[in-house]
Amino acid sequence: MVVLDKKLLGRLTSRKVPLEELEDMEKRCLLSTFTCQDAFDLGNYVRNAVKENFPEKAVAIDISLPNGHCLFRTVTYGGSALDNDFWIQRKRKTAIRFGHSSFYMGCKKRRQTT
Template sequence: MPPLAELHRQQETLIFPHFTTQDAFELGSHLRTEALLAHPRTPVAIRISLPTGQILFTTVTCSPAVPDSESWLNRKAATVLRYGCSTLYLGEKMRSKGLKGDRISEMAPVDDAQYACHGGGFPVRIRGIEGVVAVIVVSGLAQEEDHKIVVEGIEWFLEHVQKK
């Protein structure tokens, strides 16, 4: 598990200069490719959506699609939008305070059926704009691996695509 300071650094530095529907498609496609390369037989669900709920990109990497994936995608996205941070960061922050860090209801009066603090949800922020403009969610693997795919995908995207 990455240390809390590293998770915080990721959120502070992985900022987009812009984020368009084309950006969402290119990033989502890259995430799908990387998930398939790393886990070719595991169905991994990937979604990029706006705070309004509009989906810009969604896929499951292979069959069989897991019905629970939809719930995990929605719960992780809701958490990112409510708390403005990655889901792994939130879980680790809870654990650093002595909580189990597996249910948000440990720290706030929320319905755990609506929120999840398991890794894989990450905010999209644009330089110069306040707040979360989109949410990237990966689900289907161990929470650290879900998070890693998102972070490495964003790093790749910022380095190779948006610098063109």
């Protein structure tokens, strides 16, 4: 059973995690295999966690392979739009281009401009 670390979630949402710690988390999250069932289970877990921790927020969740093949996609509540699709494409391209999550890259850019 996976348990959400709410303290870590708070640090992540406030962007108060050092880049070195984010990079370490990314390295630990490498998977030797990833099946369609894994994508479905992970997507449902994320959807339920978002609904519990951010009630009434419309969040688009997309789990796709680097080649663009979508394995899981949903939104938490109404209010999503076509712009969400473009946003997800940009996040995927950023991760593939730089080898880091778009979250990591956003934190890195934010720190370079401050």
